Amino acid sequence: SDGDSRWSKLGTTLPVRNVQALAAVAAGELTGDAIERYIQPDIDADAVIPAHSDEVPVIDLGRLTDAESVEAETAKLRFACEEWGFFQLVNHGVPDEIILAIRRDIEKFFQLPLDVKNAYAQRQGDLQGYGQAFILSHDQKLDWADMFGLYTQPPQARDMSFWPSQPPMFRNSIEEYSSKLMKLARSVATFIAKTLDIDPELVADKIVVQYVRMNYYPPCTLMPEKVLGFSPHSDGSFLTILLEIISVQGLQIRRHGAWIPVKPLANALLVNVGDLLEIMTNGKYKSIEHRVTINAHKERLSISAFHVPKYDGIVSPLLGTTEEKVLYKTTKVEEYSRLYLSKKLDGKRAQDHAKLSQT
Numbered sequence: 001s002d003g004d005s006r007w008s009k010l011g012t013t014l015p016v017r018n019v020q021a022l023a024a025v026a027a028g029e030l031t032g033d034a035i036e037r038y039i040q041p042d043i044d045a046d047a048v049i050p051a052h053s054d055e056v057p058v059i060d061l062g063r064l065t066d067a068e069s070v071e072a073e074t075a076k077l078r079f080a081c082e083e084w085g086f087f088q089l090v091n092h093g094v095p096d097e098i099i100l101a102i103r104r105d106i107e108k109f110f111q112l113p114l115d116v117k118n119a120y121a122q123r124q125g126d127l128q129g130y131g132q133a134f135i136l137s138h139d140q141k142l143d144w145a146d147m148f149g150l151y152t153q154p155p156q157a158r159d160m161s162f163w164p165s166q167p168p169m170f171r172n173s174i175e176e177y178s179s180k181l182m183k184l185a186r187s188v189a190t191f192i193a194k195t196l197d198i199d200p201e202l203v204a205d206k207i208v209v210q211y212v213r214m215n216y217y218p219p220c221t222l223m224p225e226k227v228l229g230f231s232p233h234s235d236g237s238f239l240t241i242l243l244e245i246i247s248v249q250g251l252q253i254r255r256h257g258a259w260i261p262v263k264p265l266a267n268a269l270l271v272n273v274g275d276l277l278e279i280m281t282n283g284k285y286k287s288i289e290h291r292v293t294i295n296a297h298k299e300r301l302s303i304s305a306f307h308v309p310k311y312d313g314i315v316s317p318l319l320g321t322t323e324e325k326v327l328y329k330t331t332k333v334e335e336y337s338r339l340y341l342s343k344k345l346d347g348k349r350a351q352d353h354a355k356l357s358q359t
Contacts, residue, residue: 016131016132016142018114018146019142019144019145019146019216019218020110020114020146020216020218021114022034022035022218023144023218023219023220023221024218035220035222035223035227037139037141037142038141038142038143038144038220038226038227039141039223039226039227040141040226040227040228040231043225043226043227043228046254046257046258046259047258047259048252048258048259048260048261049258049259049260050260050261052255052260053260053261053262053263054263055260056084056086056087056088056253056260056262056263057076057079057080057083057084057086057087057088058087058088058089058090058265058268059073059076059077059080059087059088059089059090059271060073060090060091061089061090061091061092061093061187061188062090062091063091064077064191074191074194074195075195077191077192077195078195081192081195081273081277081281081284081285081286082284082285082286083286084253084255084286084288085253085272085273085285085286085287085288086253086262086270086271086272086273086288086290087270087271087272088264088265088268088269088270088271089188089241089268089269089270089271090265090267090268092184092268092269093180093184094177094180094181094184094269095180098173098176098177098180099177099243101169101172101173101176101177102173102174102176102177102243102245102303103243103245104167104173105167105169105170105173105174106214106245106301106303107245107246107301108166108167108170109148109164109166109167109170109214110146110214110216110301112166112167116166117130117148118130119164120148120162120164122149127149127151127211127341128149128150128151128159128162129148129149129162130146130147130148131146131147131148132145132146132147141231143227143228143229143230143231143292144217144218144220144227144228144229144294145215145216145217145218145229145230145292146215146216146218147213147214147215147216148213148214148216149211149212149213149214150162150163150174150211150212151209151210151211152174152175152178152210152211152212152305153178153179153182153209153210154208154209157209174212177303178210178212178305181210181241181305182207182210182307184241184269185207185210185239185241185305185307186204186207188239188241188271189203189204189206189207189238189239189307190203190204192239192277192285196281196284196318198318202318203280205309205310205313206238206239206276206277206280206307206308206309206313206315207238207239207307207308207309208308208309208310208313209307209308209309209310209311210305210306210307210308211305211306211308212303212304212305212306213303213304213306214245214301214302214303215229215230215292215300215301215302215303215304216299216300216301217229217248217250217292217294217295217299217300217301218294218299219294219295219296219297219298219299220294220295220296221296221297224293224294224295224296227294228291228292228293228294229250229291229292229293229294229300230290230291230292231291232254232289232290232291233289233290233291234274234275234287234288234289234290235272235274235275235287235306236274236275236276236306236308236336236337236340236341237274237275237276237306237307237308238274238276238277238280238307238308238309238315239271239272239273239274239277239307240271240272240274240304240305240306240307241269241270241271241304241305241307242269242270242271242272242302242303242304242305243269243270243302243303244264244270244300244301244302245301245302245303246298246299246300246301247264247300248295248298248299248300249261249262249263249293249295250292250293250294250295250300251264251270251290251291251292251302252290252291252292252293253288253289253290254288254289254290254291255288259291272287272288272290273285273286273287273288274287274306274307274308275287275336275340275354276308276309276315276331276333276336278328279315279316279317279328279331279354280315280316280317280318281317281318282317282318282319282324282326282327282328283317283327283328284320308333308337309333310333311333311334312332312333312334313332313333314330314331314332314333315330315331315333315336316330316331317330326356327355327356328354328355328356329354329355329356331354336354
């Protein structure tokens with residue numbers, strides 16, 4: 001079934017120290033040793049170009065549903081997926097009160113005492129819960145962040161033992177936000193199908209399961225320019241939708257070999273192409289590497305929703321013409337997800353396995 005409990009058993013991660021607690025140590029007492037595992041030696045390997053941050057495409061969902069503007073907006077959406085792999089979505093239709101509620105409750109959750117949050121700690125071999133992801137060895141570099149992950153959709157995919165009873169309205173907020181987002185993801189996928197001139201049914205079944213990850217990035221007073229909240233990676237999803245809870249600049253996307261900071265618009269959701277959509281479009285639409293940098297003084301909070309096909313689904317490249325060269329293998333969703341989750345984050349390495357070698 002789509003509420004497949006096998007999903008949460010795809011990954012395993014080692015327990016690591018809580019970063020929020022580490023960040024709370026007074027700057028004078030925070031030693032280089034304590035944050036040694038977080039120092040990223042090649043963080044400055046590529047330039048950061050803030051001047052391009054205003055160019056991230058903005059797509060208006062209202063214009064996609066309006067007969068007058070649908071053609072022009074569809075062309076913009078195609079451009080966004082081909083050239084950027086990221087876009088800001090405005091007029092997305094998720095009600096303000098649902099967004100306010102999830103914002104309020106995520107903030108409250110991360111403010112709870114550590115022992116309360118640890119009641120929802122990740123369990124060995126489970127992707128859900130409070131902790132960190134992609135920690136596979138005792139000596140790898142760590143990200144300056146704590147996270148909390150849940151399978152939210154479809155309802156039968158949920159393991160309620162991970163759903164916090166505090167703050168009191170949290171479960172309700174997650175339920176409402178996740179179901180609205182699931183509908184939105186399906187609707188965006190339908191418009192993406194239009195940009196490709198394919199039957200929307202071919203993408204409808206690519207958005208069956210939703211996993212949400214709440215990300216808490218504490219400030220780092222000691223060496224903020226040497227740590228990352230999230231190492232460079234592309235998403236192993238079909239489509240990801242991100243909401244900034246406390247918006248502090250930090251997200252950067254890789255473009256033409258440099259990093260572009262993304263400044264989220266106040267009422268926008270940020271949508272990005274995942275690896276599985278890149279495979280399905282035979283590389284036309286790009287799943288872009290991104291990372292999160294850390295602020296010296298301010299915390300950042302966000303929630304990402306990853307939408308994937310069913311556990312035993314497959315994704316095959318759709319070709320526009322018979323002349324077009326097939327660049328990706330037909331990929332089993334379970335196999336790809338297992339591979340993606342079994343490695344530490346490292347750019348687009350997982351996706352390279354899905355590429356056919358061109359002779």
